[in-house]
């Protein structure tokens with residue numbers, strides 16, 4: 319008899335986005351005239367930039383001729399994109415070997431897949447609230463999870479506690495859902511903790527492109543000592559609008575050694591066994607992000623979202639509502655007015671302003687009483703939504 323992985327029985331059902339959709343659709347059915355604006359989604363809306371589109375077309379054309387056709391490529395990615403990424407890291411002052419970089423079909427896959435090369439008896443440390451994938455992937459493997467309390471008192475940036483001896487630590491900066499960003503000193507404390515305890519940090523940098531203050535780190539490798547304790551996950555999804563096109567990258571430094579094994583070699587072995595690489599066409603498109611023209615064009619899109627974030631934070635400032643994020647992140651995380659619960663505020667915002675957001679408790683216990691808005695809508699909708707928000711919740 320075949321047995322299933324019974325750990326799957328322990329995964330919490332994710333009601334968050336289905337419940338959001340259910341409540342929003344029910345409201346719309348009852349009030350067909352209502353112009354409901356959605357500021358809850360974590361997906362981009364701006365199209366791929368022209369330079370990327372041209373490169374994708376070139377990739378397609380290459381597939382049409384015998385001389386340029388590509389079959390299976392290197393599982394860890396083509397050299398042309400790894401060299402572009404090496405140069406991108408060099409701009410941040412980080413020197414990588416191209417074989418420390420692995421091209422993936424997105425950060426989500428590798429964040430889950432990396433667990434293949436780590437033992438199931440590792441103690442995992444996960445911030446609360448956070449991107450739910452970290453908890454669910456470890457629950458699937460049956461690992462024990464301890465939570466890092468993120469709250470208003472620590473600015474939703476929890477710091478190491480030496481009483482907890484964690485083996486695998488997830489850090490997400492800029493954070494989803496809170497938009498909070500670790501500074502250099504804070505990350506240095508995490509790097510020290512991880513090196514002291516022989517832990518490994520999984521650093522999720524999916525939103526690094528939103529960091530515009532040069533004093534804030536965009537990669538954990540900007541911190542001395544990180545190469546001996548951290549794996550970094552990043553993505554073209556939010557940087558260049560690849561949520562539907564799919565491309566990301568994972569950095570596993572040669573200096574990261576655990577149980578006398580070079581982790582990079584384990585990851586290479588895992589990838590060459592279970593992954594056949596990202597399509598040549600997609601990698602051509604992604605590499606174009608790092609051309610001068612590509613960089614300019616993606617910056618315009620990121621700026622577009624940042625202006626929306628400013629519209630949202632300025633409204634919260636005027637209303638005197640506590641928030642974090644929105645400056646170096648597409649997410650704005652705020653305390654629900656009048657001490658409302660997350661879902662209570664969801665309903666109030668929908669009824670009074672016809673605006674849909676995401677209740678904070680969907681991201682963990684510490685999200686109770688908080689709410690997430692995103693800047694991924696249009697200028698027009700964001701301005702209109704925040705006008706209505708201000709009218710509905712001003713004292």
Ligand code: PLP
Pocket residue numbers: 360423424425426427449490493494522524552553554555560561565566
């Ligand atoms: N990491 C974080 C924190 C995210 O919020 C997301 C997507 O929303 C991802 C990773 C997934 O990125 P990708 O589209 O590259 O799989």
